[in-house]
Amino acid sequence: MTNQIAIWLALLILGAIMLDYALFGTEHFLFLGKKLYDFLDWLAFWR
Numbered sequence: 001m002t003n004q005i006a007i008w009l010a011l012l013i014l015g016a017i018m019l020d021y022a023l024f025g026t027e028h029f030l031f032l033g034k035k036l037y038d039f040l041d042w043l044a045f046w047r
Contacts, residue, residue: 020028
């Protein structure tokens, strides 16, 4: 992955997080954080 692709991907993710915060508030962040933790735990099992 080139630096330019990484920067655009990071900006896209940050933009999506900011849009979610602006439209729905902070209720979803806790849920998404828990799901991300579960997903990373699942990935570590298959490693």
